[in-house]
Structure formats: C-alpha cells, structure tokens
Amino acid sequence: MSPSALPRRPFAGLVLLLGLATGQSALATTVETAHGPVEVGDDPQRVVTLYEGALDAALASGVVPLGAVTTRGGDGVAGYIDDYLAAHHPEAELAIVGVVREINLEAVLAQRPDLILAPPQLADEQYALLSRIAPTVVPLSQGLDPQAWKAESRLYGQALGREAQLETALAEVESRANELAVALDEAEVSGDASLVRWMPQGPLVMSDQLFTTGLMQAAGLRVNDAGLIPGESAHSDPLSLENLGRVDSDWLFLATLNADGQEALEAARTSPAFARLEAVANDRVVAVDGQLWTSASGPLAAQAVLDDIEAALLPR
Template sequence: MLVAAGLTLAMSAEARTLDTAHGEIEVPESPERIVTLYEGALDTSLAVGIVPVGAVTTRGGDGVARYIEAHLEAHPTPVHPAIVGVVREINLEAVLAQRPDLILAAPQLSDDQYALLSRIAPTIVPPAQPLAADNWEAEARLFGEALGQADALEAAIAEVHARSAALAEALEAAELTGSANLIRWMPQGPMVMSEWLFTSGLIQAAGLAIGDAGLVRDGGVHSDPLSLENLSRLDGDWLFLATLNEEGQEALDAARNSPAFARLPAVQADRVIPVDGQLWTSATGPLAAQAILEELETALLP
C-alpha cells in the first residue's frame, strides 16, 4: 500500500508541543508543507499568509469554496492547493503525495483516519466541543499555534471582533435591528440553520437576533428538510437564503412561486437576502467572517 511505503516524514530538529484531541503532539517549528483537511483550517492558514499544498473540497463543490478561490486569485502570483479529497472522504495517497510536514484536520476526524494520517505527518485535531457560535476561535488559535503564527492569528480574530462591533453600531444608528433566520435551500427542501453556528454568531454580533424557530434539535447543525407549509414558523424580519450549487438555486426559484413562501414576513417586507451557501453555511475562519460581515454590510445598510 502506497501509504505504508512512505510513512513518518522527518520533522525539523526543533519542534513545539500542542495539546490536541489526541493528546500532546509535536509539530515542526516552521512547517513548510501544510495539508488542510478542513475548511476552517484552510481559511486560517490563508488568513496568516500560508497557502497549503493540499486541501479538501468545499461542501457541494468540486474545489475550494468560491470565497477562498477569490482570495487565492487576488494574490499577485496565485497558487492553489492540490485537492486531496472531499469533506467526508480523504484520499490518503493524495495526502502522502504532497509530502506534508503538518496536517490540520477537523474535530470530526475519525480515530481510524487519524491513525493513518498521523503516520504521514503530525496531525492536529482540535478537541470536539458542544456546538457554539464561537468554537471557530479556539480551533483557529490551535491551527495558528501549529503554523507558528499565533500572533498573526490573534490579530485576525481581533479584526473580526472590531468589524462586528462597528457594523452593529452602524445598523443601530440606521435603525436596522430586528430578527433573522438563516436557511440553506436544498433540492429536497429548505433546512433551517442552527442559531449556534459560526454565521449565526456573526449575524448576532452585528445586532440582529437570530433564531431557528424551534425547528433544530438540540446540538443539531440544521433542521430536517422542511415542507413549504412548515416555513410559516419562520417569522424573522430578515431571511438569509443560502444555496450550495445550481440544483439548490433551481429548487429555490421554484419555491418562490408558492403561496407559503410568499406569506413569510421577510418576503412580504422585501427583506430576503440570497447568499452563497458555501460561505454562509459551510465555512469558518477569519477570512470567512470578514467576507460574511462585508456581505451583511452591503445588504443591510442603505
């Protein structure tokens, strides 16, 4: 097996020890070849100026998220990570081919996958936490430490907080407060996103109260797909509608013609804001936060 043939790449002479979901792990002092197996890790790496050599696809796509692609293309000499798998299926041979000296993974990484990946390179997995809107900060800080960029990461988080506060003040001054719902529209039906998600936290920090209308089970990321009739429980003043791909957009276009959709308070008040589901319902990290706050400001402020 190819993975077994080249396991345990050499670390630099100097190393640091980090506390992770799998105990204390030594990482190179200055890692140079990073593979990210989690969108939050990719975002954090780019936020501190490091382009990984490998990454997984975004949910609902065959490459990195559109906001990440835009960030990469904006660089004077664009460099793109090799795709080494999808969100739920990592290609171990593709990871090994990148000769990483550090792997950054999601809290949901299975023990079996960790056992294999950790033989390729030190693999950093954040401890799993109960669902909360600010989980991304602890994850990003661990990734920042692993990359040797803790100070740069802390500055990036501080910039997010400062921008959130400034936007909240601007919305209050413009008397644009109220409540909101966030929905991901899928071909099989709409799903209400939890009020404890990353994006939900940003919306709340900007001054809008966000809720899931009691449709999301405790600890759940989103509701089951809803019938159009059940949409009547969404009574937010604002409605953020996210689609991941063309199929979701087609389903949403069809739903707009239904009486149930037309009766929603946000629809009647013309306060429905279409957003990119790859960014608004899948991403985490400092760059994602800045992009969401930018779109919030553009959509809400006159």
C-alpha cells in the first residue's frame, strides 16, 4: 500500500486505540536511549522500523521487520533493501507505515509490534504516542559524524537481542573497507573524490562527515567538499554549474534520488561548464543511487556502497 493511501487521523483520536497495545514481556532487557532507559522483551518477534538505518540493522542482524517507512524520494524501501530481501527472504512483505518524517501511527498500531526502532531526533510528541504502543528505541543524536551509524546499529542490535550478529556484520564492513583500500593502493588508484546529489534546483555537494563519505575515506579516497558546507548541514546550498568546478576532483560520484533529479543531470551533461570538469574529461564520473548513497545507513548499505566503489574504481 502506498503511504498516500494510508488513513490519517489526529493524534487525539488514537488514545483509545493505544490503550489496547500489548504489555511488556516478563523477561526484559534494558537499553539506554535518547529517552532514558527502555525495557524491551528478550526476543522481540514483531518489530516495526521507522528509520532506514534501523531497517538495515535489523536485517543485518537476522530480523525481518513487519513494517518500515519509505526511502527518501521513493514509495517503498530502498532498492538495495529490495535486492537483499529478494535474495535472502523472498517471502517477506514489509508493510509501509509512513514516509520519512511522517509516521502513520494507526498503521504502526495495526502491526501489533512488540518493539519499535525509531530514528534519532524523533519528535517528543510522536515518542509519547509510539511508546504507548510498544517499547520504542530512539538513538542519541550524535550530529554529523561518519561513524555515528555504527553506534546506532549497535543500539538496535542490543534492542533486538542480536548484539553478536550485529557485531559480526560491522566487522565484515570494516574488513571489506580495509581490503578495498589495499586493493586500490596496489592498483595505484587514488585521489580526491566528491559526492554530489543532483537535484532539479541544482547540485548539492555532500559533507565529508556523512555515512557514505566516511566509507569513501575508509576505502582510501580523500573526500573533497571544498568547504562549501554551511554550519552543521549535511550538504551545500544548491550550486550553479559554474560553481560546481570548486569541487572538481579526480573522482566525482553523482547521486540522483528520483526521475526529476536524473533528468536535471542529463540536461547538465550537455553544458560546457559540466564538460570542463576534470573528472568528466578523464571519464571518472560515477553515477550512483541517491537513495543508497545519500539517504541510507547500516551494515547492508555499507556493503552496497563498497560494492559500488569497487565496481567503479576496480572494474573487472
């Protein structure tokens, strides 16, 4: 069901329904969250994720949630998640319980969850309601930090009772990144790299403090955001094509979120300013999926990003 088809009612209308939510299991563990200690059942069976990083961490630890929110710019989960489910859990059907920053509480309640994995900086009003449905785990916000996703994943793994499985997934990412860095060095592939999200209103240079740019650095690339990121923002203001030259790098990773962004990128490719970029002239422009590269996080997303880097820089 698409998010637009999901019914919405004022929060006050949910109070009676929230009273029907199931209680805690007799066996519980306590996890430290942004809202203080939260007790969760020792083996959650009905999990709903309200954040792409939570969905990724759950799957990486061996748990298939009942519900999830859509990826940014899409009407379902990210393509890499669809691919993972098709390969490992072809029978799984995730209910869509909202979109980014807009959770449908009735849809969440309909799944009768015994655990809700929520995003950092969840609004207090939403937390108050969600926590009446089931124990709700919200990570502490760490601001811009390329390593923050690991702490988030570990918290979700603890809440799921899957710490060991989650640690294995994180160790595999670290090992893979190290191996890729060695392979790139041996192949004498190096240089500066920039990540740009292409939007209809103009290209956005992504910060060097993000999940994906952290992985680029772990693989041995020097990420260049040209100092264009204002304050604690994740990206620059929209740039003109002429100003895009400020982040001209040895490698240019270009991400689009949807068809509009792709059309804008195709139009830009015909402009002289785009053609003058060093990365364009050297055929070192790498088109990547914006839903993965500029929205997702988690162990599975990390492996998919490293796959893209290897395929682009070490083609077979």
